[in-house]
Amino acid sequence: MKDMTKASNPFYLAFFLLVVCGISTLVMAVTAVKTDAPIKAAQAKETADSLKMILPAFDNDPASEAVDITSPDGAPVKLYTAKKDGAVVGYAAEASASGFGGKVAGIVSFKPDGTIDTVIVKSGHSETPGIGTKVTDRSIKRTISDVVKGVKPDTSKLPPNAALDSYSGVKPGETKWTKEKDKVHFVSGATYSSNAVCDLVWYAATAVRDYLAAPAEKKEAN
């Protein structure tokens, strides 16, 4: 009978729940503290790896010197400057736009004069596999015969992607690229993903264009 009264006493119930929540908070806090450094390292590694792939050889640390700028459309853009021996060898700008399955984030690299060099889309988007990913992913195509023959995939250079590569060598004009007027590649059936890539490249390119056009003092202010 003692148990019955204990089990229905609201104060005891509240106390019990409090203890359970306390223990669980402790477990989560310990995990969060322990995984904090590896998580930061993993995130930094992804950005560093992407920058290494799309920028020419540099000897500074673009990730730690990144500045936040905004595109003329008001989209936030993160700008990385790659330098070698103190001279700028290229820029990379990270921007995002919404696609079919949510946010699509990408990094666009630029030659020092603001011409688009390479576009990559960061992993972690939710575009439809097989449809939207045709626009966004630079995946190494491995076939079953390669696997059987033991052919190793070539990881030395970035795998091609017709849609992303179509922006290479382009400079942003006054108006946004359209399917009809410009050479940029839209994939039929993946309109939303194509638009997302087009948008994010546009945000990055116009932000970099304005950044380069701005006088030096303003750059310092950034």
Add this chain to the structure above:
Amino acid sequence: MSIFKEFTKGFWKENPVLVLVLGMCPTLATSSDAVKGLAMGLATTFVLMGSNLVISVIRKLVPGKIRIPCYIVVIATFVTVVKLLMQAFAPDAYQTLGIFLPLIVVNCIVLGRAEAFASKNGLLESAADGLGMGLGFTFVLVCLGCIREFLAAGTLFGISMQCWDNGFAIMGQAPGGFILLGLILAGMNLLNMHKAKKAGVRYEPPAEFDCRHCSICKLSTEEPAKTK
């Protein structure tokens, strides 16, 4: 039932997706390709096993009135832990699963096993049940993922099978998953009916798997059916 039986029942006899039909949301969303299905399945297995273990340990301490909130807190803790661990040590898998990783908290399979099994059974049985159910879930997700990925993009685990590049695009999306899952469930029922016919009995789904045992819809005038 022996530990081994508790472990193996998750694969076929009481498979969480194909027989208990639980956890449909992650099943449809993360079985679009085999790798995603595998990552989701393994994350869920970890949570299932961990929460089953802890709940089985505290089952006699928890007052009945607050057992569900307690179980949810335990499950949520495990999900947060697995989320942080994946973010740190398997960032690719973490990115692929996206929102569905934290949503394991509300996966019916996890709470279902906690309430229906771990809260009534010992430590070893609960661990075996959690592991078996989790691996059964993983198995179904990977199978569905392979079929869907193959039909939609002609690949398996991202490797092209050199059949087609543009398959049935719908298979890559939730409706395709629904259609495929429906066909598989129908196939399983057909198989069970065929077996029952051979044995000369009428096929009926096991009583504990349908709603007959549940007392929610039976109003208080009636004696609730034997639940446990």
